[in-house]
Amino acid sequence: MLSRSPVTLDAMVDTLKAAAESSRLRILALLARGDLTVSDLTEILNQSQPRVSRHLKLLLEAGLIGRYQEGSWAYFRLSDNDAAREFVSGIVARVHDGDIQIMRDLERLESVKRKRQERAADYFAANAASWDHIRSLHAPDDAVETAIRKLVGNRPFQTMLDLGTGTGRLLEILAPLYRRGVGIDMSREMLTVARANLDRAGVHNVQVRQGDIYAPPVERDAFDLVTIHQVLHYLDDPQAAIREAARTMRPGGRLIIVDFAAHSLEFLREEHAHVRLGFTDRQIADWFEEAGLDLEETLEFEPRAGVEQSLVVKLWLGRDRRILIADPKQSDLATETV
Template identity: 50%
Template structure:
């Protein structure tokens, strides 16, 4: 290590970080060296606005894939960014779990965003995201009529969302996982509550739409991931809150999905489930509904088998619409907790 390296590290530790990052000088030097290259610094600045893959970066920066892959590898090894595989794609984002990632955020906050190169990169990235959003929006519009038809059969979404927020209470959430995230609406709804969140879905088109919504909403502490609800790529006891909003009735094996949700919950963590109460609308099977609602007794047994204890249950009955016509889908909310002794 040179005297210059030591000086830079000490300067960053003393002057840039009010929270005194718990980072050894040697680690800081590795991080600073990784960031101290024009292309890598441009990559880091681009990632402050959301996730990108290698193809995105080649289009924005006008550099070859091998060269950018090398830069990304160095940034990952330095702990400044993380890579997440999504099918055949690999997305990169600023690390929010490592001290080096937090150091990167401190450094990037000092960057001059009016630099012509930075402005050009940002404009290209925005153009790319608009194209991606347009493609995702087309998918959403093709399927919107199905969702609108189902929404018309139950209480207004605003009432459901208010009940979700009330069920979780006002306490802050360190890490939230939204299983079957769909359009990412739950990540938006609870954005003021969590420090970090990830939404998981198996549908690539829906993920693209959710990602564009999250980017547009400026939710830098939320991400979406491609994943299997039966086999989550998350560590045990990692999540403080797991949400399963209108997903269980699509599944052939809800118990297995609940087992996975319980596995990733920390002891004392909470699971919020929103789904339909039992009904007789057979036509919904044409919309891939495996189950025509879920009864509270059934849910209680599932939760117990997954090692979860029911805390509260609430039912939102349908409200009259279109004159005297009463729709017949009741939305149920179940809040459960993982035992502290688990």
């Protein structure tokens, strides 16, 4: 596997051999545009599943791609290793998009993405009424998104993790800032929605995968920004989720939580599976303290005017209190905190 440290001649030759085959290079070019299953790649490459699986195995062994399970489906993506991603990106960037084979692959890739979007549209149609009702009770989403953009700022950073990513909206709006984004959600249906939305927005520096917010399938001490947007009220143990989120953060990293202030709308528990009826500032502050985070800012968003039963949306910003010491061997971007 490639690393940022120099590698042996034999290791470099093995890596080059893994990429230096037309089908495998086509696979890398496709995965540079998003995560795909074996079935997706079989359809796009017009090759048998055993042949595609063999190519994927060689790329996995070379450390150029990664694999994760989502129910009965296995998804493949570019490696999380920065050096490997840079290596692949450099190769793929030199392949002309006008090449006839690449053009055909990209056409079939668009067909695969259209199918995803159709599944996402079906899921939205089945649940739109419920979501629209809840949205009508609180501040418009764009007000919260504007505040999040302002808090995060314009300074680029390395990594973002969105826990309970849902539609992937936060990954979409912050995509210009992070080098690599990851979204985690337990619902395969919501992951279908997120992939469709991110594909439509042209966001390729991100992956979404199935996982438990109490045990997110990501590395520790790795993310500059972690977000939990309208998720905590569905959880039996929000404190444990915050504790796990903190463990994924780099020293000096930030955690943004958006959820409802404490309220008494019992029908949300009975009809919409809300386990918690909002949260107080004291609860969040105590949970941040226990997780080793400093509460830096609290924002409040009033509900729409004229709503009889309403919800106040709150935003809490926490920061990992550990101090990040820059490594002079790494680039500035790789050692900066957000």
